[in-house]
Amino acid sequence: MYPAQFDYRRAGSVDEALSLLQENEDAKLMAGGHSLIPMMKLRLAQPPVVIDIGRLDELKGISEANGSVRVGSLTTHADIAASDVLAAHCPVLAEAAGHIGDAQVRNRGTIGGNIAHADPGSDIPPVLVLLGASVHLQSPSGTRSVAAGDFFQDLLMTDVGEDEILTHVEAPALGAGTGAAYLKFEHPASGYAVVGAAAAVTVQGGRCTGAGLVVGGVSATPTTVDVSSLVGTDLSDDAIAAAASGLDAEDPIGDIFASGDYRVHVGKVYGKRALAAARDRA
Amino acid sequence: MTVSIQLEVNGKPVQAAVEPRRLLVHFLREDLGLTGANIGCETSLCGACTVLVDGNAVKSCTMLAAQADGASVTTIEGLSQNGELHPLQEGFWEKHGLQCGYCTPGMILSANYLLAQNPSPNDEEIREGLKGNICRCTGYHNIVEAVKYAAERMS
Numbered sequence: 001m002y003p004a005q006f007d008y009r010r011a012g013s014v015d016e017a018l019s020l021l022q023e024n025e026d027a028k029l030m031a032g033g034h035s036l037i038p039m040m041k042l043r044l045a046q047p048p049v050v051i052d053i054g055r056l057d058e059l060k061g062i063s064e065a066n067g068s069v070r071v072g073s074l075t076t077h078a079d080i081a082a083s084d085v086l087a088a089h090c091p092v093l094a095e096a097a098g099h100i101g102d103a104q105v106r107n108r109g110t111i112g113g114n115i116a117h118a119d120p121g122s123d124i125p126p127v128l129v130l131l132g133a134s135v136h137l138q139s140p141s142g143t144r145s146v147a148a149g150d151f152f153q154d155l156l157m158t159d160v161g162e163d164e165i166l167t168h169v170e171a172p173a174l175g176a177g178t179g180a181a182y183l184k185f186e187h188p189a190s191g192y193a194v195v196g197a198a199a200a201v202t203v204q205g206g207r208c209t210g211a212g213l214v215v216g217g218v219s220a221t222p223t224t225v226d227v228s229s230l231v232g233t234d235l236s237d238d239a240i241a242a243a244a245s246g247l248d249a250e251d252p253i254g255d256i257f258a259s260g261d262y263r264v265h266v267g268k269v270y271g272k273r274a275l276a277a278a279r280d281r282a
Numbered sequence: 283m284t285v286s287i288q289l290e291v292n293g294k295p296v297q298a299a300v301e302p303r304r305l306l307v308h309f310l311r312e313d314l315g316l317t318g319a320n321i322g323c324e325t326s327l328c329g330a331c332t333v334l335v336d337g338n339a340v341k342s343c344t345m346l347a348a349q350a351d352g353a354s355v356t357t358i359e360g361l362s363q364n365g366e367l368h369p370l371q372e373g374f375w376e377k378h379g380l381q382c383g384y385c386t387p388g389m390i391l392s393a394n395y396l397l398a399q400n401p402s403p404n405d406e407e408i409r410e411g412l413k414g415n416i417c418r419c420t421g422y423h424n425i426v427e428a429v430k431y432a433a434e435r436m437s
Contacts, residue, residue, distance in 0.1 A: 003303045004303070005301070006302055007302060008283070008348050010348075033344060033345060033349065034326065034344055037305075037344045037346070038326055038344060042325075052346075052349065078338075101414065103339055103392065103414055104339045104340050104392065104414045105326060105341070107338040107340050108340050190327060191413075191414075
């Protein structure tokens with residue numbers, strides 16, 4: 001199964017990649033290729049030019065400073081899953097990356113490619129929305145950042161402009177008293193999330209002072225559930241179940257494996273479990 | 283257009299000009315005659331095409347040959363040394379870790395990567411490590427036994 005023919009350019013720097021993007025209409029950036037190559041093999045994407053940015057070391061790596069973690073867009077899922085920095089400051093992101101596909105996929109797939117592809121069954125988007133992460137983009141006219149909640153616009157559609165490169169994501173480090181978890185109901189063949197639930201709770205003096213729940217796989221983009229009813233409670237199982245049952249999707253996605261209604265149902269179940277896991281880690 | 287690539291395959295230098303759309307698995311099989319990497323699902327799910335690229339297990343059906351420029355690639359053909367089977371190959375033989383054999387090269391290379399990361403995995407870790415490789419014959423039990431056999435031999 002071959003992709004359609006295309007021209008291949010390899011960028012040696014972000015600036016060169018940006019110029020190549022400007023020079024070549026409809027060109028596609030390729031990081032690890034684990035979203036784009038399958039699309040090209042199925043001829044769902046037929047870019048005339050592929051710009052390989054996979055060797056740009058400036059876009060790789062994980063660091064922490066001033067209470068936030070920064071992950072370069074070309075960092076592989078394997079490196080994110082195994083990161084000591086994330087284990088210390090934002091373990092839920094590492095947890096989600098470790099659930100992606102399988103070892104081979106995690107060795108090539110990158111966080112930037114993953115979120116730029118914006119598959120609704122991806123594990124990373126709900127976690128970034130939960131964390132209130134920002135996605136950083138660079139174009140010839142400068143840099144900008146967009147909140148993860150605004151970044152994912154629709155099925156396979158994001159806020160990345162035609163002349164932009166996704167350089168990194170930044171997320172606040174989890175503070176003391178905060179626990180977070182990502183739980184996934186996985187498609188047994190593809191490894192994609194049928195439903196993936198990312199939850200965080202903050203507990204002080206035995207009482208919940210903050211809670212969040214974002215569910216992926218139910219709608220085209222991550223679905224935020226209002227779990228503010230948990231604030232002030234002791235996070236009992238009943239309170240958590242009631243909060244998670246607030247998951248609602250106006251237009252849930254369905255396919256041959258799981259109908260929209262089923263995804264909403266499973267989303268409530270996994271949302272409840274993710275909140276309970278987050279509580280137990282807080 | 284073609285892309286000039288230089289890489290190392292099973293320890294030997296290789297130089298070639300490839301079409302940009304040439305997938306690594308096709309390059310290995312058709313240009314180099316290394317047919318150990320099998321083509322199964324073609325959608326990065328089955329793992330039959332798994333090879334090592336710079337020591338990392340990857341699915342060669344989802345990588346362009348052009349992306350492998352400068353890399354060191356190991357296929358199943360590169361595992362045995364001086365006519366001696368690699369402990370993993372021996373393990374699959376001894377523990378009957380295969381029936382039809384189609385998934386075996388990919389299984390062995392994924393297991394090789396797993397053991398490089400974790401030299402003494404338990405059953406669960408082996409199953410998790412081989413999650414990206416599908417076998418439709420064995421039911422996996424003997425594959426796990428084969429990897430454990432190799433882990434003991436290699437320790």
